[in-house]
Amino acid sequence: MGERVASDIVWSPSAAWVRDANMTRFAQSIGFADLPYDMMHRWSISDPGEFWSAVWDFARVVGDKGSVTFEPPPDGTMLGARWFPEARLNFAENLLRGADNALAVIESDETGIARRVSMGELRAQVARIADGLLRAGVGPGDCVGGVLPNRIEGLVALLATASIGAVWSSCSPDFGAAAILDRLGQIAPKVLFAAPRYRYGGREHDIGARLAEVVSGIPSLSAIVLTDGTDAPFEATSWREFGSAGALLRYARLPFSQPLYVLYTSGTTGKPKAIVHSAGGVLLQHLKEHQLHCDLKPGDTIGWYTNTAWMMYHWLISSLASGATIVLTDGAAIPKREDGLDVGLLWRLVESAGLTHLGISPKFMHAVAEAGYRPSDRTDLATLRVLMSAGAPVAPDQYDWVYSAVKPDMMFASISGGTEIIGCFLIGSPTLPVRRGQLTCKALGHAVQVLDTRGVPAIGRKGDLVCTEPFPSMPLTFWGEGGDARYFDTYFSQRPGIWTHGDLAEETIHGSGVVYGRTDTTLKPGGVRIGTSEIYATVEKFHEIADCVVFGAPKNNDEEIVLCLQPAGAGISPDLAARIRKAIRESASPRHVPHRIHAVPGVPYTLNGKRVESAARAVVIGEIVKNLDSLSNPEILDFYRNLARETPL
Template sequence: MFQIRHYQNWLRATRGLSFDNYDALWRWSVSDLDAFWQSIWDYFEVQSPTPHTAVLGRRAMPGAEWFPGAQGNYARQVFRHVAAAEAAGVPAILSQGEASLARGEAARQLGWAEMRRQSASLALHLKAQGVQPGDRVAAYLPNTPETMVAFLATVSLGAVWSVCAPDMGTPAVLDRFRQIAPKVLIACNGVHYGGRDMARDEAVAELVAALPSVTHVLVHEILPSSGLPAGRASFAQAVARNDAQVAAFEPLWLPFEHPLWIVYSSGTTGLPKPIVHGHGGVALVGLALLRLHNDLAPSHADPAHPERFHWYSSTGWIMWNVQAASLLNGTTCCIYDGNPAGTHKDQPDWTTLWRFVANTGATFFGAGAAFFANCMKAGIDIAQCGDLSRLRTLGTTGSPLSEDTQRWGTAQFAKIGNPNIWWCNISGGTDFAGAFIGGNRELPVVPGEMQCRILGCAVEAWNDKGESVVDEVGELVCTQPLPSMPLYFVGDKDKQRYLASYFDTYPGVWRHGDWLKVTRSGGCIIYGRSDATINRHGLRMGTSELYSAIEALPEVLDSMVVDLEYLGRESYMPLFVVLRPGYELDEAMKARLNQAVKTALSPRFVPNEIFAVPEIPRTLSGKKQELPIKKLLLGQPLEKVVNRDAMANPACLDWYVDFARRRAGTAPQA
């Protein structure tokens, strides 16, 4: 029986509530917020030493007050599973790095009791250094079990966690950490990525020198070291303690909305937004998402067929936080640290993650939509990637998944005897640490669509008049508060930046910045960012539809389009494409590209010009940087529209700067 059916049976037995279909269940969940979120609290048996006086003490956006009077701690919810998981013999974490996988080694296991012991040891170490509730602990760490331990130790004390990936440029890291004034820095001395070791000692020294608030530095030695610099402590020693105090340690009880972590917007323009979420809201939303919508049971519920959850991410993406949330649910977390395409004779190897999934026996495998598209274009055969018989779910996010890619993946699994592989495509964001749209095992799977709006998320598509529309593309809005919406932004006086980010268009209604269509059957399609919308000849369209048409051509590796609108003038829309080696952008190729747009969309959306480019600019989390390039080509200075240190491939900007110069006749200021 699927997990969402267990929940509905429980609602009928304990609340006398029965629903004819998912749409009716969803409508109840967003119209009676108090009853729905109380049911989530009770269904997951959330614990508090003090009762809450209401579910929603103040109903407002922003500024909603959830479960006033209640207490909790994210780490307490995780450690509730220790006894049952140890009795069942299921691990908390299975992990593997790029080099280990290449050598054919088994994944490393971290048990639940050992994870708790290490977290308690580190928490006591931090407490001895003066860390108090509300202090910030910054981490410069890769996606490894040690990072999970550091996170749990930090939040056990009520300190506030914030992590940046060590592949980020030092200026980008400082743009984030300077805003939050951390008391402690936990950093690695290096990482292994793309087949090579990369030292990070100099970067760590730069961070320490530029963060005067830091009073203590812990170093996780990943690469061989000749010793720690003076004044720095060993992470390995800090987690090694095993005595009566460690055994007796318990995470603090904290107010429901006590700050949990600080995450950041993409930072493509200006300083990133340091977004603060709370313990209780993140835990409740995470449990509902993973159990009910991702259909993940606790691993100890069925030790013979344990759940194992893998969502490929770096520590710089919100999916790291979703990955961590599997521990809230008692589900084994499978962590891969390294290049998702591996390396093979300097060429991408798109079988890498599939082999990791086979190696760990993962039951759920999620990644960015672009990963699956690259696998399709590379022509990989998953039958050659190991035993994937335990895998039953594929998850995607980050960008819209094309219908062609989803059909390809389904066909691949049909060939190995699993024609019913389930696609759990989700869309949400860093901003509220959750998903607005996602999966439901009981609903039909339609390639190119997401199955439903998430329970408790009052999501609608609104037209220009602020009216809810169905079967039309509109602005994605959320009309009711969610427990995991931000508490505040660090340093945001009177919440002015918070208001401007989500509520400037529709006061009191969250505007997310995506184009959404809700179908008559309740399915959802995301068309891309609404601020990168194409508006041609009176018709508007998200860019994802055009990308689906263009990137379906085997000659095209990547693409980007921007619509340059000028007041009182007809828009100009260039298309930038990255072609496979051996192909040229000649007239025949341009004709094929234009025909693809005409066929899939409309002649209205044929680009004005097409240009071959070396790369498409992307953020560290892989998103195309349409809006910054649009602003650049409209004449704004480069430094005002894009942060190079928040990019995955900043060198490619030179081409676009030169292009902007040639178009405008004057050079943008670089």
């Protein structure tokens, strides 16, 4: 047992690493030097007021904390807690501190680094746009929308909105008009910032007509600001002409619970839920994760490949509050070149930008590995200290690839949380070892447990990931009529008083975790719950397969597992299907073996790049996918409608 457990460790921090870690300094600052992590975690959830107050002090939050840090919910559940009820702060003020000549932002795209912006330049741009918003009649609590790529203008518009206490919400410009209206149309923004053109995959995309449809569908708009001229079929102001140059930057210090962001669920089962997050909750959650769990320090440089619609964009830009330089990356992560796919773009960015922290996805790692590209052989990764991954479970063999092909001595953190908490329940730590296939630890301040079918905590068995105590980054509500009720129904109806997150997970004897997938896509053949991640991890080892999706379909009062494979080259032969079944049986279990295997031309994905098992399942069993606009490739579902039980491989 001991030998097997020891072999799970793929990296351990050195004594010097632990000594210099922010986590260690934080423990010392609260008088808990040398306290084991699990004990510090228990303290963080048993005395939440003291813990989050200590985070405020350690991160040097700009603002007035007040004398009260935490008022528990009156009914003893998770809802109704009040955090820092006397506090006054401004989110943008905390992100925009620092010397004028400090490097604040590096903007990159498919050609490499495009711009570098100092903190002084960033503040001046934010001041001008904030002036324009005030002149447009925007005030605290009003909504401002963005349809913008991941470039400087989007960051400036967000920070300008936050500086005056207004609410920011953004979509990526590759979203269709209906998808944008399903999101921004819910919140009735007063001002819309938009890019009429964007570049992706080496091509320029003109979305002027799409924006015209969006503008006509949002009657609340009093101003539209275009980042690239005003050549559009509607009245608009150019970015350069919005606001007064030389305007003074002022910050509206407002309550901790002041709304800051509206973020959206994927919307694959209906209209996206509009989740309202507070300025104080977002700031403290991100400062804790960045500084304690990711060991982000002043002078570090951090990038995460994301678009402006995903929560990881908002997570990334909060890094400014820790004194780090952020890298905004626009365009494709793996662009097409004349000689094929360029899988080295982000790794070259590590070298050219001096990245200390990089965030990617398991899908990206798989594509790089499949291409035979070893980043450590092709680029100088000397500055890289922390590699992170989110968006889907990381397969165990990908941990091996990280430490073999990327860098042997660095912290790797598979992190898991969600848009609804704008952060993580399971995360990394610079003072703990990294274990193969496991998320390192429960996040400080989150009372995370895995409950089995009896509703009791389980170790070493799969169950529902839950949180049992309140935390500052819980949503304020869902936007719109009946928002509180919809919020409760989503997270608390299954277990009143307990947050049920919707992940099938396992807690290990080490306090680490394994996430097997979403519970709404959990397979249940013979009534036994099976996570999809174990099947994906096995299939992705086959070079003949470009992509895959697995889901359950009803059969004779039971469920059969359906595996759809997208071939990398030629079709899927019966022999290949047999080898895949055999590998799944050996690496997972006989229960994981698919009953049906089909060859498909592609796999459905959300606009944010997440595989959508539910959409594939729905069309296969004859149901209607309620929101096709949430998918990046809805046309692929036409093929799934014709898959027949009589013709599997």
